[in-house]
Amino acid sequence: MTVTAYTWKCTDCYVGGIGPDYENVKYLIQEHHNKTGHKMTEPKKETFTQSVITKEEDKLDAIFRMQKIFADQIGNKYGFNKRYPEDQVKALCTAIIHEAVELQDHTNWKWWKMERVIEDKDAAREELIDIFHFVIHAALVLGMTADDFLNEYKKKMEINKQRQEQGY
Secondary structure, three states, rough: OEEEEEEEEOOOOEEEEEEHHHHHHHHHHHHHHOOOOOOOEEEEEEEEEEOOOOOOEEEEEHHHHHHHHHHHHHHHOOOOOHHHHHHHHHHHHHHHHHHHHHHHHHOOOOOOOOOOOOHHHHHHHHHHHHHHHHHHHHHHHOOOHHHHHHHHHHHHHHHHHHHHOOOO
């Protein structure tokens, strides 16, 4: 299975990025240029190899495996894997925040306006998956496996349940 995405690279500091659509990548390029004054390459449409989920494989394990393959492909290509883990997690947090804002744009987040439904659920779902990609990538940088992720999720769920029971 192949995935198509747009990539870019800073010619001065070797920072790079990837995005699902041309406009998203152009925005990332402009943001980096505004912060640094560096020159960037134009977005380039590329195809990456992505493994498929087998019927025998656990779905969360498959997601972690596919994300690891993809993260290694783009990380090696753009030098992301050469950054310190803390810097990788910071960059992934920034990506998560921006994708969350894109998801929020598909909702009626202005509580003072008349209620409405999400009109473009496909676009909202795509943004949600973008967030999940970056969350799983951050988990990988932190050395987590799918089992670790699930165990941490369960622990946090118990904490959240207790908080709600205690009027948090």
